[in-house]
Amino acid sequence: DVKVTQSSRYLVKRTGEKVFLECVQDMDHENMFWYRQDPGLGLRLIYFSYDVKMKEKGDIPEGYSVSREKKERFSLILESASTNQTSMYLCASSSTGVGNYGYTFGSGTRLTVV
């Protein structure tokens, strides 16, 4: 069964900490994405990557950075966590193959910043 695995389901961090959220996919997908999900706002794109070492800003990149050193792994970094970054974070991957374009999602990481 193909998978996108997020390293933590629940995470509690203190304000100002540097936080790493890890995502690994086993489908050899080219594209990987980080979204945050907040009630009433749906999913908002933070960053995405379409190749190793490549990244593009999404709609809300401020306060975040990403790293993709290997094809299967895409990390989201909160440089200095703040309470307004408390949210559900969802990682997804997709293939560039013709006719595909859909995402496979991880189960999410619920981050609380105190």
Next chain:
Amino acid sequence: AQSVAQPEDQVNVAEGNPLTVKCTYSVSGNPYLFWYVQYPNRGLQFLLKYITGDNLVKGSYGFEAEFNKSQTSFHLKKPSALVSDSALYFCAVRARDTGRRALTFGSGTRLQVQP
């Protein structure tokens, strides 16, 4: 820029009745359209997609959606709702020919099916 509107925060329907969850979109050129479902404390699961061809798309769990280009809509439908269909539903879009490869999602619609 691309966007999705899901005008209803919540849809309530009795078990056995037909259901509709509405979605309209805005995109440059032709769209790729998707529906995803999310159960509590889980990631999103793919339901169905419109890429090209037949405007009526059939997906998982008996769901279907109709692509209407003139109305820029992609409403999700099911002929007979089940209590187990209760979940959060997201519509998503991306442009077929231009722009970034990332999907833009709507705000979600919570479906409640009463026994």
